[in-house]
Amino acid sequence: MRQVILIVPDEFYAPFMKLVKALPFSIKAKPIAPPKPKQYTPEQQEWIDDFREALHEVELHQQGKIKLQSAYDLLDELRNNSVG
8 A cells, every 4th residue: 555645725625635535545634734934033034124125225226216326336435434
């Protein structure tokens, strides 16, 4: 005897089970729990929030609503503010 595990979308579950129950086998169906949401450390969450904000700023820039700093300006700023 062999065991088969299937994952069926909710909208297809009822018709699928009707079909399977018509077969001459032993059927055991149990629902699976949805995955738990990932827990992030405060540092990871801060990085995620900053990244989302940056993506939002890029979208606004692409829509012409804001002007972003050029890469050259950023490099100049980093050079002028460096310690050492």
